Amino acid sequence: MRGVNVALGAAGxxxxxxxxxxxxxxxxxxxxxxxxxxxVADALxxxxxxxxxxxxxxxxxxGWALGLAIAAGAGIVVGVVVSVVxxxxxxxxxxxxxxxxxxxxxxxxxxVLLYGTQLRSVLLLVVYASFWQILIQVLYGVQDVDPVAExxxxxxxxxxxxxxxxxxxxxxxxxxxxxxxxxAAVALILxxxxxxxxxxxGLGARIAVAQTSQAVxxxxxxxxxxxxxxxxxxxGARTVERRALAWHQSVRxxxxx
Amino acid sequence: MRRLLAGLAAGTFLLATAACGSxxxxxxxxxxxxxxxxxxxxxxxxPIVDVAPVYLGVQKGLYEKHGLKLSIxxxxxxxxxxxxxxxxxxxxxxxxVTSLMVAQSNNVPVKxxxxxxxxxxxxxxxxxxxxxxxxxxxxSAKDLEGxxxxxxxxxxxxxxxxxxxxxxxxxxxxxxKFVELAFDQMAAALDKGQVDAVCxxxxxxxxxxxxxxxxxxxxxxxxxxxxxxxxxxxxxxYAQQNPDVVKKFQAATAxxxxxxxxxxxxxxxxxxxxxxxxxxxLEQVTLPKWPAEPNRSSIEALEKLGEQDGLFKSTPDLxxxxx
Numbered sequence: 001m002r003g004v005n006v007a008l009g010a011a012g013x014x015x016x017x018x019x020x021x022x023x024x025x026x027x028x029x030x031x032x033x034x035x036x037x038x039x040v041a042d043a044l045x046x047x048x049x050x051x052x053x054x055x056x057x058x059x060x061x062x063g064w065a066l067g068l069a070i071a072a073g074a075g076i077v078v079g080v081v082v083s084v085v086x087x088x089x090x091x092x093x094x095x096x097x098x099x100x101x102x103x104x105x106x107x108x109x110x111x112v113l114l115y116g117t118q119l120r121s122v123l124l125l126v127v128y129a130s131f132w133q134i135l136i137q138v139l140y141g142v143q144d145v146d147p148v149a150e151x152x153x154x155x156x157x158x159x160x161x162x163x164x165x166x167x168x169x170x171x172x173x174x175x176x177x178x179x180x181x182x183x184a185a186v187a188l189i190l191x192x193x194x195x196x197x198x199x200x201x202g203l204g205a206r207i208a209v210a211q212t213s214q215a216v217x218x219x220x221x222x223x224x225x226x227x228x229x230x231x232x233x234x235x236g237a238r239t240v241e242r243r244a245l246a247w248h249q250s251v252r253x254x255x256x257x
Numbered sequence: 258m259r260r261l262l263a264g265l266a267a268g269t270f271l272l273a274t275a276a277c278g279s280x281x282x283x284x285x286x287x288x289x290x291x292x293x294x295x296x297x298x299x300x301x302x303x304p305i306v307d308v309a310p311v312y313l314g315v316q317k318g319l320y321e322k323h324g325l326k327l328s329i330x331x332x333x334x335x336x337x338x339x340x341x342x343x344x345x346x347x348x349x350x351x352x353x354v355t356s357l358m359v360a361q362s363n364n365v366p367v368k369x370x371x372x373x374x375x376x377x378x379x380x381x382x383x384x385x386x387x388x389x390x391x392x393x394x395x396x397s398a399k400d401l402e403g404x405x406x407x408x409x410x411x412x413x414x415x416x417x418x419x420x421x422x423x424x425x426x427x428x429x430x431x432x433x434k435f436v437e438l439a440f441d442q443m444a445a446a447l448d449k450g451q452v453d454a455v456c457x458x459x460x461x462x463x464x465x466x467x468x469x470x471x472x473x474x475x476x477x478x479x480x481x482x483x484x485x486x487x488x489x490x491x492x493x494x495y496a497q498q499n500p501d502v503v504k505k506f507q508a509a510t511a512x513x514x515x516x517x518x519x520x521x522x523x524x525x526x527x528x529x530x531x532x533x534x535x536x537x538x539l540e541q542v543t544l545p546k547w548p549a550e551p552n553r554s555s556i557e558a559l560e561k562l563g564e565q566d567g568l569f570k571s572t573p574d575l576x577x578x579x580x
Contacts, residue, residue, distance in 0.1 A: 032468075033445045112337045116346030117301070117330050199333035208333050209304050211441045214460050215533035 043217035067126025079138025104129035130183035141175030301347035314513025355414035366493035373487035376477035391469030399428035404453035418476030481555035
């Protein structure tokens with residue numbers, strides 16, 4: 001089953017790359033603006049041989065990982081606290097719904113003013129965008145706690161911490177993992193966008209330099225790298241999710257079928 | 258596994274608080290560090306051909322000679338550089354003259370310290386050009402009435418310049434439709450017919466030319482002969498508190514500009530170190546002029562036109578702004 005999936009996935013990607021080669025070659029799009037896959041691959045080889053590319057990749061991954069970690073930590077803690085403390089949920093609900101839709105990129109001027117073009121500017125945007133993803137999932141997860149289980153735990157005399165640990169957390173974990181998986185993708189997009197727009201060091205800044213330099217194949221090569229990075233991050237997040245939830249019926253059921 | 262996750266969560270929380278804690282001290286990072294007679298200053302630049310003299314000056318040791326060590330930070334456009342300098346993230350920055358005048362008229366405390374770049378002043382042979390597609394019916398800037406012209410930023414230096422080109426050709430600039438588009442996208446937009454004309458700068462000018470684009474005006478040349486286009490600037494506060502550093506920066510930059518102006522081959526060489534302009538394009542690029550001093554009368558002309566177009570809240574005070 002797994003082998004077939006991988007083969008199908010690879011076939012899809014190969015077809016896409018072939019299309020990328022054919023479209024400009026057939027003259028549907030001008031080669032100058034959309035170079036064929038082979039020329040992009042050439043440019044990619046050039047990038048891979050350049051030390052500065054690896055530094056940029058490292059910068060982007062640092063911004064992504066650090067931002068995601070901060071957002072996950074803060075999202076989980078805030079989510080649990082808001083849910084557990086009486087009235088806090090009602091008191092914060094409208095504020096959360098007000099702040100959540102604000103696009104992270106709208107905060108770029110603020111980020112520049114506070115931190116210039118440094119990593120912290122990227123982190124501000126990444127954390128802002130991915131924090132809500134995780135927080136909302138944690139809130140939903142806590143809401144899903146079976147009241148009977150909760151009451152049972154109470155009548156057995158379990159304290160607040162024990163109830164969080166044994167009742168709330170196992171119920172919320174699948175939601176938390178979904179939140180982290182979504183946030184991982186959002187964090188990557190925001191890290192690269194921030195670099196692209198602000199100019200903080202990383203793949204995004206490299207794309208921007210290629211763009212303003214009219215180096216079109218290099219630009220697409222770098223865009224391809226960001227796509228691959230997204231793919232890897234998604235695969236990684238799914239793996240972590242499967243491992244962490246191996247005990248949960250949603251994952252166990254999948255294996256049994 | 259659960260314990261691991263709990264540990265992970267606690268760890269990230271600590272990391273978050275640590276990151277917040279250290280960011281509190283960022284205000285002091287703007288201060289110039291001085292050691293052994295050499296002052297390190299941060300300079301915010303856009304990675305374009307225009308700033309080549311600074312890179313060349315660093316390579317040739319001109320800044321070192323004046324006791325300065327430049328820490329160059331590249332940003333993606335003036336939107337990051339002006340706030341960066343004003344908030345003290347950078348001590349110096351690079352920006353076009355109109356942006357600085359707009360900032361000044363809005364009471365943003367900017368102070369120009371050195372010349373940046375100037376137009377070549379030669380009609381048809383400038384780094385900035387107003388161009389139309391090969392075979393277009395538009396023959397002069399006057400024909401742009403009712404047409405769509407792409408410029409990189411609305412209400413800025415290039416809009417002022419294109420309006421002046423239309424005016425000089427006998428047209429009404431009020432009838433031109435301006436659309437905002439990044440320089441690097443202009444060639445494709447012109448080719449596709451999404452816009453009727455583009456106001457481009459190098460290296461996009463070379464790209465449009467290589468596609469057979471026809472130049473109908475040199476907008477910056479139309480504003481004033483030898484127009485000063487961009488300047489290096491600082492914040493008023495920094496310039497007041499560190500007059501000696503500013504003096505060193507001025508002297509080193511003036512030497513770098515003069516050197517770059519006389520060594521175009523070395524300029525083309527150094528550009529490849531911080532941009533990705535392909536060698537084939539770089540050969541075709543028209544370099545700007547790099548005079549050591551800004552040309553005040555040309556800036557006054559630009560100011561007058563900007564005021565006419567309603568760019569400024571109040572008249573910019575050039576005595577306060579210029580070095």
